[in-house]
Amino acid sequence: MKGRRGWACAPRPLPEEEGSVSTTGLSRRGVFVLQINHIVHNGGLYKRPFNEAFEETPMLVAVLTYVGYGVLTLFGYLRDFMRQWKIEKCQNATEREEQKDFVPLYQDFENFYNRNLYMRIRDSWNRPICSVPGAKVDMMERVSHDYNWTFTYTGRVIKDIINMGSYNYLGFAQNAGTCQEAAAEVLSQYGAGVCSTRREMGNLDKHEELEKLVARFLGVESAMAYGMGFATNSMNIPALVGKGCLILSDELNHASLVLGARLSGATIRIFKHNNMQSLEKLLKDAIVHGQPRTRRPWKKILILVEGIYSMEGSIVRLPEVIALKKKYKSYLYLDEAHSIGALGPNGRGVVDYFGLSPEDVDVMMGTFTKSFGAAGGYIGGKKELIDYLRTHSHSAVYATSMSPPVVEQIITSMKCIMGEDGTSVGKARVQQLAENTRYFRRRLKEMGFIIYGNEDSPVVPLMLYMPAKIGAFGREMLKRNIGVVVVGFPATPIIESRARFCLSAAHTKEMLDTALKEINEVGDLLQLKYSRHRLVPLLDRPFDETTYEETED
Amino acid sequence: MDIKRVKDYIYWLYYQYLLITCSYVLEPWEQSMFHTITVTVVAMVVYTAYVFVPIHVRLALEFFSQIFGGQPESTVSIMN
Numbered sequence A: 001m002k003g004r005r006g007w008a009c010a011p012r013p014l015p016e017e018e019g020s021v022s023t024t025g026l027s028r029r030g031v032f033v034l035q036i037n038h039i040v041h042n043g044g045l046y047k048r049p050f051n052e053a054f055e056e057t058p059m060l061v062a063v064l065t066y067v068g069y070g071v072l073t074l075f076g077y078l079r080d081f082m083r084q085w086k087i088e089k090c091q092n093a094t095e096r097e098e099q100k101d102f103v104p105l106y107q108d109f110e111n112f113y114n115r116n117l118y119m120r121i122r123d124s125w126n127r128p129i130c131s132v133p134g135a136k137v138d139m140m141e142r143v144s145h146d147y148n149w150t151f152t153y154t155g156r157v158i159k160d161i162i163n164m165g166s167y168n169y170l171g172f173a174q175n176a177g178t179c180q181e182a183a184a185e186v187l188s189q190y191g192a193g194v195c196s197t198r199r200e201m202g203n204l205d206k207h208e209e210l211e212k213l214v215a216r217f218l219g220v221e222s223a224m225a226y227g228m229g230f231a232t233n234s235m236n237i238p239a240l241v242g243k244g245c246l247i248l249s250d251e252l253n254h255a256s257l258v259l260g261a262r263l264s265g266a267t268i269r270i271f272k273h274n275n276m277q278s279l280e281k282l283l284k285d286a287i288v289h290g291q292p293r294t295r296r297p298w299k300k301i302l303i304l305v306e307g308i309y310s311m312e313g314s315i316v317r318l319p320e321v322i323a324l325k326k327k328y329k330s331y332l333y334l335d336e337a338h339s340i341g342a343l344g345p346n347g348r349g350v351v352d353y354f355g356l357s358p359e360d361v362d363v364m365m366g367t368f369t370k371s372f373g374a375a376g377g378y379i380g381g382k383k384e385l386i387d388y389l390r391t392h393s394h395s396a397v398y399a400t401s402m403s404p405p406v407v408e409q410i411i412t413s414m415k416c417i418m419g420e421d422g423t424s425v426g427k428a429r430v431q432q433l434a435e436n437t438r439y440f441r442r443r444l445k446e447m448g449f450i451i452y453g454n455e456d457s458p459v460v461p462l463m464l465y466m467p468a469k470i471g472a473f474g475r476e477m478l479k480r481n482i483g484v485v486v487v488g489f490p491a492t493p494i495i496e497s498r499a500r501f502c503l504s505a506a507h508t509k510e511m512l513d514t515a516l517k518e519i520n521e522v523g524d525l526l527q528l529k530y531s532r533h534r535l536v537p538l539l540d541r542p543f544d545e546t547t548y549e550e551t552e553d
Numbered sequence B: 001m002d003i004k005r006v007k008d009y010i011y012w013l014y015y016q017y018l019l020i021t022c023s024y025v026l027e028p029w030e031q032s033m034f035h036t037i038t039v040t041v042v043a044m045v046v047y048t049a050y051v052f053v054p055i056h057v058r059l060a061l062e063f064f065s066q067i068f069g070g071q072p073e074s075t076v077s078i079m080n
């Protein structure tokens, strides 16, 4: 750890007793300066180093990015003008003639952005593939003769592209091997699925087996599995909280959590990403002031966090969240979609990573879509909680039950991770992923790219910033036979466009080295090495009290 | 060999210009329009600088030399 450039960012003193809460920001910052390159843990909250850093956007780059958007916006207006006056053919959706006098449908910024900015670099997204998305993938070649409005397939297949874009953390996306064989066997035995809900005819022994296994894997009393990860969040949160309850949600939470929170009808307040000061302030305010107007206490306070944030590559500060949750007697809902399987010495997610007890997390949610190479989601927790959800959650009552071959894929891969298949393959995969992650992140940092997130997170965002570089990066990497995912607005703030690499246990060192070599080359070509190695630990990011105050109703 | 290097470098500069101004993603006719505008603006700036900067520099020099001791010198020369 010594000699590493990253900051070991020690958590600020957690309020065990009231006195420490009032430490001013200034003196705390002073403490930080002293702690550079020392890993100091506070009150034993963290059992392992927690190195997470977000380098600030260089000023010049930010200005140039805005200049780029300015140019594109001007040309966008020009094109819109030409389309309106029929100087050029209008290819985008427009109102029908008889709807002309109604509320305009395609005038807002999102539509403008789609038409005039996204359309120009659309070829970097939604690329059709034609093989299993493992460590390497085959892609269908396509061309566009009208600047990305339509695509035609050339019929050629681009073979053996190194896949740096799939959430295939443990490499279970395979079309051969034990998981596939087991799934095929179950398919011939059970068929593809029973078109009924768990409540009616759809409850199979495989489902119960899966739920028992998940509960054992997580170390919780009971668990429940659903056919879709997104619906697990969006349908179960409304079952847990409702009117008169308060949801404290991280600002970067996934859309499914946001949807669930909104559907629940509870009051939602947003805290700054992974910022414990912000969370604590909201908790304290909630306890002190209660509900608006009536001033009654909140019925329940639920904190919504994710294990790994898929856009920032950051890991939740779980020990601190749990300490806060205990102190203020609220509930914690942890979405482990990306962290389950991918983190921790045993692959059991953030709880395992920090060496905490699963009992401290009230609702453990996760998906089978990423690490297990299957589909679906689960919720784990106390037996009362799961029994309650079984009867009250919409997705338990109305959704058709999971397909048995998918269930079998999850069971075999989970047993493999747990080592219950009698081999050490699973363990080796978890270790391989951790190794790949560290290696890849370290090399990228050395090359001088701006990399976000925690050094143990297998999601690696590389900052691109400028809109033209999003398209150029995607195209140049594909030319060099590497498949990457590039992300721009609206998934990120408008100036923080990025490329996101997802590491996998299936990547070999040679593949990573090839990828790194090409990334280095493209980085030089596109001038992406912005880093000045000035890292800001997350807690030191400007914390502006007014920014979330407005969410108060 | 050297000419190739220079050519590569110029192409690289042009590529950076394309990327930063986002003209990289424009359609060819938009690109030529954008280039025309930038070239015109730059040419005008350069021309203006060429015409006006020397005059202003001379005026400034005269002004400052008058303030800092230009005056007594000239009186002395008259008396001589």
Ligand SMILES: Cc1ncc(COP(=O)(O)O)c(C=O)c1O
Residues within 6 Å of the ligand: A228, A229, A230, A231, A233, A254, A256, A306, A310, A335, A337, A338, A367, A368, A369, A375, A376, A377
């Ligand atoms: C944090 C988080 N929660 C939930 C989901 C939804 O899972 P699924 O894709 O299995 O529906 C995702 C998927 O991207 C996610 O990132």
